[in-house]
Amino acid sequence: MFGHHHKGSAPKDPENLVLQPRNVTFDWTDLPTHWVPNEPLVTHTCNVLHLLLPAGERWFIDVFAQAVPLIEDAKLREAVVGFIGQEAIHARSHQSVLDHWKARGIDTDPYVQQVDWMFRKALGDRDLNSSPKHREEWLIERLAIIAAIEHITAMLGNWALNAAALDAAGADATMLDLLRWHGAEEVEHRAVAFDLFTHLDGRWHRRARAMLVTAPIMAWLWIRGVAFLFRVDPELGRRVKPRWVHFFWAGHRRLLPTARQLIGTTFNYARPFYHPSKEFSTSQAVAYLATSPAALAAEA
Numbered sequence: 114m115f116g117h118h119h120k121g122s123a124p125k126d127p128e129n130l131v132l133q134p135r136n137v138t139f140d141w142t143d144l145p146t147h148w149v150p151n152e153p154l155v156t157h158t159c160n161v162l163h164l165l166l167p168a169g170e171r172w173f174i175d176v177f178a179q180a181v182p183l184i185e186d187a188k189l190r191e192a193v194v195g196f197i198g199q200e201a202i203h204a205r206s207h208q209s210v211l212d213h214w215k216a217r218g219i220d221t222d223p224y225v226q227q228v229d230w231m232f233r234k235a236l237g238d239r240d241l242n243s244s245p246k247h248r249e250e251w252l253i254e255r256l257a258i259i260a261a262i263e264h265i266t267a268m269l270g271n272w273a274l275n276a277a278a279l280d281a282a283g284a285d286a287t288m289l290d291l292l293r294w295h296g297a298e299e300v301e302h303r304a305v306a307f308d309l310f311t312h313l314d315g316r317w318h319r320r321a322r323a324m325l326v327t328a329p330i331m332a333w334l335w336i337r338g339v340a341f342l343f344r345v346d347p348e349l350g351r352r353v354k355p356r357w358v359h360f361f362w363a364g365h366r367r368l369l370p371t372a373r374q375l376i377g378t379t380f381n382y383a384r385p386f387y388h389p390s391k392e393f394s395t396s397q398a399v400a401y402l403a404t405s406p407a408a409l410a411a412e413a
């Protein structure tokens with residue numbers, strides 16, 4: 114796990130990849146409540162993405178937009194603009210799942226409002242006595258947090274692209290396409306937040322610290338998110354609660370990332386000479402995007 118890099122047989126990753134937003138839309142009319150059949154824990158663990166990402170990715174965009182004027186590298190600026198375009202459509206697409214649920218009487222507002230508060234207030238712009246130095250420090254701190262989250266989204270994206278067990282379990286094709294289209298774009302732009310942080314600061318201890326703070330908070334949000342979704346799930350009895358044994362069992366069957374993978378990826382990122390280009394395959398991501406039903410429909 115530690116120091117495990119993507120290697121070997123995959124074709125060499127394309128250079129000078131231009132990040133393009135794909136204007137996808139998804140139709141949730143036929144989405145079953147448990148879109149991985151008979152797997153409420155797997156379904157809702159994946160569903161937490163819909164709770165966190167609309168608010169989270171909009172926050173990325175706000176913070177990145179503030180950083181654009183500080184960038185002194187034309188290629189990086191172009192990548193950041195491409196990143197912003199992709200994240201905007203990610204946020205919108207996950208939001209569309211929440212809207213679908215709401216139309217079906219499943220209200221996620223109580224949870225989403227807390228997530229929203231966290232991103233917009235706790236992690237929002239602060240009045241730092243208008244000192245430009247303090248404002249820039251707070252911006253860079255948030256860029257370090259975004260780089261850490263982007264490492265996690267790239268890891269999850271790579272996982273989704275390779276999760277053949279979800280197909281075998283009969284997971285809903287539209288939802289799988291959402292996860293893989295998004296996952297592929299996360300793999301595509303996995304170095305952008307890292308490179309932006311490096312360009313403006315890049316201190317290792319700061320990057321490592323941001324991950325060591327971010328990862329437990331993400332885990333806590335995820336656990337609470339799954340518990341929330343179990344409570345509002347109309348097809349589960351009131352007394353049905355998520356259980357850790359089901360999480361470990363799902364990981365064992367490759368229906369979710371394993372705890373070992375999740376912890377390993379955190380520490381891997383905290384290593385001094387880590388760079389996102391050292392793991393995951395851009396070629397695989399680009400290949401998926403060339404066949405993704407949503408991406409193809411967006412192109413047509």
Ligand SMILES: [Fe+2]
Binds near residue numbers: 199266299
């Ligand atoms: Fe995203």
Ligand SMILES: [Fe+2]
Binds near residue numbers: 263266298299302
């Ligand atoms: Fe991203």
